[in-house]
Amino acid sequence: MSQMHNVESQLREMILGLEIGPGERLTERWIESRFGASRTPVRAALLRLETEGLICRDGRGWTVSPINLAELEQIAVYREAVEVAALRLTCAQGDKSSVEVVEAMLDSCGSGTPREEWHRVGMDFHIDLARLSGNEFLFRAVRDAMTRLSRARWLEVRDEAALSRAWAEHHAILAAVRTGNADEAARQLSAHIVGSRDRLVTSLRNDRRGLRARGFAVVAA
């Protein structure tokens, strides 16, 4: 694998894993020494991460994108549009066998599952569901949106009840898809996205002070 992809993927993991906090400044030289690559692949990686929205320009330099509550709200609207569209395409397909794969992924999470796994499965559910539509653009849109949401979702305070609630909603969506009831599935998915957004934004707004104390920049809605 090339140095560019090395730097890109490792830096992405560090940002998504909050090893580098939202709002933190990045210098090309630091990345260079941190990953043992020269500036050419470093700069290429930065350019790619910029298009993903994980970093942004800060005058002349680079900054890890802050958590932006207004952005989270807009992403939810965007998600609703593309995910519902993808879901309707999937419902219109005859073959429902692929739904079972997604269902199996959900069921792989139980009471003893670590939080990282809940987090990953919670995102992959939406991404894989979009992939089933067969539309590359809807799929990419959902994947990119979930990537942008990833850090905020990780910072959200979620108890066991919230996790199982999301899990149940995911199952309800799949059940509607399996019966081919597109309207019902779309309704469930919309409600799920809107509800998730409300809980996410509320949680972050309440924790904003604490998050800032941990060095995480959170921009208000």
Added chain:
Amino acid sequence: MSQMHNVESQLREMILGLEIGPGERLTERWIESRFGASRTPVRAALLRLETEGLICRDGRGWTVSPINLAELEQIAVYREAVEVAALRLTCAQGDKSSVEVVEAMLDSCGSGTPREEWHRVGMDFHIDLARLSGNEFLFRAVRDAMTRLSRARWLEVRDEAALSRAWAEHHAILAAVRTGNADEAARQLSAHIVGSRDRLVTSLRNDRRGLRARGFAVVAA
């Protein structure tokens, strides 16, 4: 303006303007000498254009993305999702004054307007309409989709009747928006997008041989 942006915008214009044909090979050294920049900004520009889908990797090198009929079909589905969502947001807004700006842009095109202008206005209509929603993600999605469609729309054989048909459909959509009739506006927009796609794909499929003869790579659906 930096060299990177120079190369990026000039190369984008050359690709969108079909001065470099779909499927054509690009070498960093050629771009370097063509624009008088060194490889560092050239590579940065290539990476950015890659994320726009205007160029793609071809093994070790770079290729101007071919016209892909299957992709055009998928983009239409994607557009329908995001444009309708944006339109519904706009309809829900109280202030309808911004619609008039879009309307004025449409009316700036008449029988004597050059084809370039029709082409630009036809795209900007959809982009500006999406911008009115106030949702940055829906807006970017539409803008990027229209960018990807741009070359194909330019190659489409369009007579005077087709142009005025699109013009009338655009006006009908705005009329529905102005009265706040979201369902009607959405129906009109969906029909417009689907109809445009059908005519576009049909036209390109019919002309495929001729386009290939001109050196333009057209990938079948």
Added chain:
DNA sequence: GATACCAATTTGGGATACCAAGTTGGTATC
């Protein structure tokens, strides 16, 4: 003590040199 100013350092943008892998064109062999 506050502030204006200057030098040293840092940093991103760009240019260039080098390398490895792949391609090409020609040549020698059969």
Added chain:
DNA sequence: GATACCAACTTGGTATCCCAAATTGGTATC
């Protein structure tokens, strides 16, 4: 004439060097 093989060239990937602008830290002046 076809083919196997080799050398020269091309090309993208990477490292490194230079530069201008911005930041920083300290100092002198008021």
